[in-house]
Amino acid sequence: MHMERNDTGRLSRRRLVAAGLTAGVAGLAGCNGVLGGGSDDGSQNGSQSIGQIGSGRSPFGDRSIDGGTSMSEMPALSGELTVYSGRGEALVGELVEFIDDLYDDFSVQVRYAGSSDLVNQIITEGDGSPADVFYSVNAGSLGTLAEEGRTTPLPDDVLELVREEFRDPDGRWTGTSGRARTVPYNTDQWSASDVPNDISAFPDAERFADEVGWAPTYGSFQAFVTAMRVLEGDEPTREWLQGMLDLGVQEYSDEFLVCQAIADGEISVGFANHYYIQRILAGRNDAPLATAFTSGDAGSIFNVAGACTVDTSDNRELAANFIRHLLSAEAQDYFARETFEYPLVSGVDPVGDLPRIDELNPPQGVDLTQLSDLEGTVDLMRDVGVL
Amino acid sequence: MDAEHSTGANDAASDAEDRSASNGASTPLGESTPPLGLSLASATVAVVVLLPLIWLVRLAFDVGVEEAVALSVRPQTVEVFANSAALVVAVTAASILVGVPLAYLTVRTDLPFRRFWTVAVSLPLVIPSYIGAFAFVTAFGPQGALQRLLEPFGVESLPRLYGFTGATLVLTLYTYPYVYITTRAALKSMDTTLVEAARTLRHTRWEAFRRVTVPQIRPAVAAGSLLVALYTLSDFGTPAIMRFDAFTRVIFVEFNSFGRDLAALLSLQLVAVTLLILAAESRIRGDEQVYGGGRATDRVRLGRWKGPALGFCTGVSALALAVPSVVLGTWFVRGASDVGSETLAFDISYVLNSVGVAAATAAVAAIFAFPVAYVAAHHRGTVATLAERATYVGYAVPGVVIGLALVYLGTSYAQPIYQTLYLLVFAYVVRFLPQAVGSLRASFLRVDPKLPEAARTLGRTPGGAFRSVTLPLVAPGLLGGMALVFLTTMKELPATLFLAPTGFETLVTRVWSAYSQGYFGRAAVPALILLAVSGLSMLVIVSQEGYDVK
Numbered sequence: 001m002h003m004e005r006n007d008t009g010r011l012s013r014r015r016l017v018a019a020g021l022t023a024g025v026a027g028l029a030g031c032n033g034v035l036g037g038g039s040d041d042g043s044q045n046g047s048q049s050i051g052q053i054g055s056g057r058s059p060f061g062d063r064s065i066d067g068g069t070s071m072s073e074m075p076a077l078s079g080e081l082t083v084y085s086g087r088g089e090a091l092v093g094e095l096v097e098f099i100d101d102l103y104d105d106f107s108v109q110v111r112y113a114g115s116s117d118l119v120n121q122i123i124t125e126g127d128g129s130p131a132d133v134f135y136s137v138n139a140g141s142l143g144t145l146a147e148e149g150r151t152t153p154l155p156d157d158v159l160e161l162v163r164e165e166f167r168d169p170d171g172r173w174t175g176t177s178g179r180a181r182t183v184p185y186n187t188d189q190w191s192a193s194d195v196p197n198d199i200s201a202f203p204d205a206e207r208f209a210d211e212v213g214w215a216p217t218y219g220s221f222q223a224f225v226t227a228m229r230v231l232e233g234d235e236p237t238r239e240w241l242q243g244m245l246d247l248g249v250q251e252y253s254d255e256f257l258v259c260q261a262i263a264d265g266e267i268s269v270g271f272a273n274h275y276y277i278q279r280i281l282a283g284r285n286d287a288p289l290a291t292a293f294t295s296g297d298a299g300s301i302f303n304v305a306g307a308c309t310v311d312t313s314d315n316r317e318l319a320a321n322f323i324r325h326l327l328s329a330e331a332q333d334y335f336a337r338e339t340f341e342y343p344l345v346s347g348v349d350p351v352g353d354l355p356r357i358d359e360l361n362p363p364q365g366v367d368l369t370q371l372s373d374l375e376g377t378v379d380l381m382r383d384v385g386v387l
Numbered sequence: 388m389d390a391e392h393s394t395g396a397n398d399a400a401s402d403a404e405d406r407s408a409s410n411g412a413s414t415p416l417g418e419s420t421p422p423l424g425l426s427l428a429s430a431t432v433a434v435v436v437l438l439p440l441i442w443l444v445r446l447a448f449d450v451g452v453e454e455a456v457a458l459s460v461r462p463q464t465v466e467v468f469a470n471s472a473a474l475v476v477a478v479t480a481a482s483i484l485v486g487v488p489l490a491y492l493t494v495r496t497d498l499p500f501r502r503f504w505t506v507a508v509s510l511p512l513v514i515p516s517y518i519g520a521f522a523f524v525t526a527f528g529p530q531g532a533l534q535r536l537l538e539p540f541g542v543e544s545l546p547r548l549y550g551f552t553g554a555t556l557v558l559t560l561y562t563y564p565y566v567y568i569t570t571r572a573a574l575k576s577m578d579t580t581l582v583e584a585a586r587t588l589r590h591t592r593w594e595a596f597r598r599v600t601v602p603q604i605r606p607a608v609a610a611g612s613l614l615v616a617l618y619t620l621s622d623f624g625t626p627a628i629m630r631f632d633a634f635t636r637v638i639f640v641e642f643n644s645f646g647r648d649l650a651a652l653l654s655l656q657l658v659a660v661t662l663l664i665l666a667a668e669s670r671i672r673g674d675e676q677v678y679g680g681g682r683a684t685d686r687v688r689l690g691r692w693k694g695p696a697l698g699f700c701t702g703v704s705a706l707a708l709a710v711p712s713v714v715l716g717t718w719f720v721r722g723a724s725d726v727g728s729e730t731l732a733f734d735i736s737y738v739l740n741s742v743g744v745a746a747a748t749a750a751v752a753a754i755f756a757f758p759v760a761y762v763a764a765h766h767r768g769t770v771a772t773l774a775e776r777a778t779y780v781g782y783a784v785p786g787v788v789i790g791l792a793l794v795y796l797g798t799s800y801a802q803p804i805y806q807t808l809y810l811l812v813f814a815y816v817v818r819f820l821p822q823a824v825g826s827l828r829a830s831f832l833r834v835d836p837k838l839p840e841a842a843r844t845l846g847r848t849p850g851g852a853f854r855s856v857t858l859p860l861v862a863p864g865l866l867g868g869m870a871l872v873f874l875t876t877m878k879e880l881p882a883t884l885f886l887a888p889t890g891f892e893t894l895v896t897r898v899w900s901a902y903s904q905g906y907f908g909r910a911a912v913p914a915l916i917l918l919a920v921s922g923l924s925m926l927v928i929v930s931q932e933g934y935d936v937k
Contacts, residue, residue, distance in 0.1 A: 082889060088903060109890050110889070111889040111890075113884045113885070114903075116643040116645065117787075120645065121794055121885060123645075123647070124798070125794055126795075127798075128797075128805065129798070130805075130889070217627070217636070217639070217640055217643065219643065251630050253627050256904075256905040261528075374644035375644050375645065375646055377644070378641070382640075
């Protein structure tokens with residue numbers, strides 16, 4: 001099964017590399033940040049070569065882009081666009097500004113808030129929603145919006161930029177960058193071999209009593225529990241949650257705090273998205289913090305941040321082309337360097353102390369859209385007493 | 388409305404009050420029925436601020452009766468209900484225990500540096516409770532900053548601050564100023580000759596306090612406690628950070644998992660609890676004193692209690708102010724090491740946006756509060772009472788609920804003003820109006836109706852008498868209420884996120900943006916500026932009674 005998936009991956013990579021080759025030469029020749037982000041030189045336009053977005057330096061070393069499609073190969077953007085972004089401004093603001101500055105007659109307004117808040121907002125706004133694009137941190141909220149009938153299908157040539165498993169089968173949304181579920185652990189207390197590679201082994205790992213941290217109100221954690229329900233069923237998931245409670249799990253309000261608590265030695269192991277670990281390491285590279293992975297289960301689910309067009313938008317073409325820009329080589333490289341996420345367009349590799357995307361062992365048989373069934377998950381978690 | 392003018396007017400008022408008091412006539416409230424126009428205006432304000440509830444009711448109906456009942460009585464709901472109730476009672480009681488002694492010390496005693504302490508113990512109100520909570524967790528967590536500091540001395544881990552204790556501690560530290568401010572105002576306007584009289588009747592100091600002072604300040608303490616209780620009920624950030632399961636946390640989880648109808652149902656339960664608290668406060672408030680004397684005699688000498696009193700003031704302000712200051716300062720210093728946070732760089736427009744929108748809210752709240760407070764102070768009818776109580780409901784409902792409710796109302800019925808500053812200011816007014824109403828109502832109560840009547844007999848029109856006599860007398864209260872609205876508006880986050888025009892950034896949205904993504908360094912500057920600006924408005928609250936801070 002793994003082979004098959006990886007083969008498909010390689011196939012599409014080869015195709016994409018071919019497609020992006022010209023772009024790589026034309027667009028990325030000067031990728032050393034000549035046109036850094038935040039430049040608001042009005043004379044820029046799409047015909048000029050496009051450089052690396054952001055500092056161009058990673059705390060983990062310099063790099064160059066050698067895959068994907070350049071923005072200069074994409075349809076030019078013009079008009080006004082409103083993006084509701086569940087991704088924070090610190091993470092994507094520079095990218096959005098870069099795209100905005102790239103075109104003279106294009107302007108984008110971004111509304112930043114939590115992904116769930118924005119989904120609630122769009123649903124509550126009904127026909128009166130000013131949103132054109134919804135940009136989210138996870139597949140679950142995209143799925144919810146799609147299920148509510150508030151999205152429109154994306155054009156095929158946008159969807160095809162990304163491997164099939166990272167987008168909606170009905171084309172209602174696409175992933176733009178990836179996040180792996182991981183097990184952060186404190187290297188002063190454990191070595192990699194101490195951490196089980198099977199998520200179901202955690203409740204029985206007595207050595208972790210009162211040492212594990214989680215963030216049950218956090219969207220990514222709930223997506224992980226949802227994945228467990230999809231893979232194992234409700235009853236085993238309930239037992240797993242109960243087992244963790246019995247073990248004495250510590251609760252945090254988000255996964256960045258889980259990772260920080262591990263780096264500080266308050267606890268020694270936890271459940272979190274991979275990039276929080278990288279972000280702490282980027283700030284203090286002597287932190288006793290490392291990444292472990294489980295294999296082929298909910299603990300190693302690979303979720304995506306992604307985008308969709310909102311059904312009430314009166315400029316869907318522009319909205320779709322904006323999302324296309326999020327899948328450009330430059331944007332994908334930006335995600336890798338600045339947010340420490342996995343690029344979803346082949347040929348752009350992750351940065352930091354991370355395996356490549358096809359070296360991960362996510363579980364088979366989980367359609368990311370299924371992760372939108374949060375209500376069932378929340379009911380279950382509440383039943384057990386986690387929430 | 389300059390201080391000098393109102394001071395003069397107030398002195399005149401005191402003299403007049405003394406005269407009226409010497410007549411021995413206790414004028415009952417409600418003798419002067421307010422004009423119909425004012426009653427109508429008051430009722431209109433009440434209806435307008437209750438509008439957002441429409442959305443809640445509509446959504447809650449979607450749940451269906453059976454599920455609604457099942458949800459309301461299941462053990463988890465009962466448990467969070469009990470948790471919230473316990474938290475509200477504990478925080479309110481603790482706020483009274485901290486706020487009233489502080490008010491007494493700074494008004495009635497010879498506490499050294501009283502002026503300084505008056506400001507210092509008010510200041511915690513400018514710190515958003517979620518920043519306070521985070522600072523406490525950072526500083527006093529099991530492996531927090533304090534532990535690292537103590538590590539050389541063999542301290543491996545500190546006891547956990549989380550849960551009920553932590554939530555109560557933090558909420559008390561950042562809400563007791565409501566009790567402090569209202570109690571202080573009452574103590575200042577109190578006729579202390581009564582206390583002297585009680586003392587000459589051989590009452591001990593404590594007895595004199597209990598039998599004379601307590602009844603006089605009780606309505607004010609109740610008013611402050613009401614704000615504390617409702618704030619505690621509606622606050623989400625502190626219970627979340629302190630890991631305590633309060634009502635708001637369950638509502639938050641429901642909204643986050645797209646259970647909007649269940650969240651709405653729970654919010655309605657929250658409204659029901661609010662009504663209970665309002666009813667309880669009405670009883671405690673009891674018969675209100677009329678236009679207090681304000682003749683101050685010598686201050687109580689602390690004597691050997693001076694040390695403990697100073698220690699108390701120092702302890703409270705150090706905990707409430709120093710902890711977040713140090714944590715924010717640390718973030719500020721470490722700020723440079725953040726990665727990928729260029730876009731969170733500081734811009735002066737955030738300050739202007741925050742101040743502008745908060746000032747507009749304060750002004751609108753004052754206008755809305757006027758008829759409500761006036762009618763409530765001069766009239767005892769059902770309409771008057773209901774209208775005044777109605778303004779408190781929005782204050783007790785979490786900002787996320789008011790925010791979404793106005794998203795619905797805005798897009799459905801007011802599309803042209805959706806995501807404009809008009810709707811945003813309206814949301815703030817719905818949330819914070821009671822702070823202006825409470826303060827203004829107390830001021831109206833202190834105006835002897837004989838004064839405007841006297842002006843009328845001297846040939847003034849009702850409007851003219853109001854402008855020349857009543858208005859100057861209530862100006863300090865009005866200004867205080869506005870300042871209170873101003874600084875709570877500066878701190879508001881959830882409604883801002885839902886309703887601000889796209890691209891409109893305030894200090895708090897920047898703090899949120901940086902904090903929620905873990906870029907604490909970038910949160911420091913807007914947070915510190917927020918505290919500074921709010922601190923200035925706090926000075927207004929204190930200095931509007933400045934003529935007494937001698």
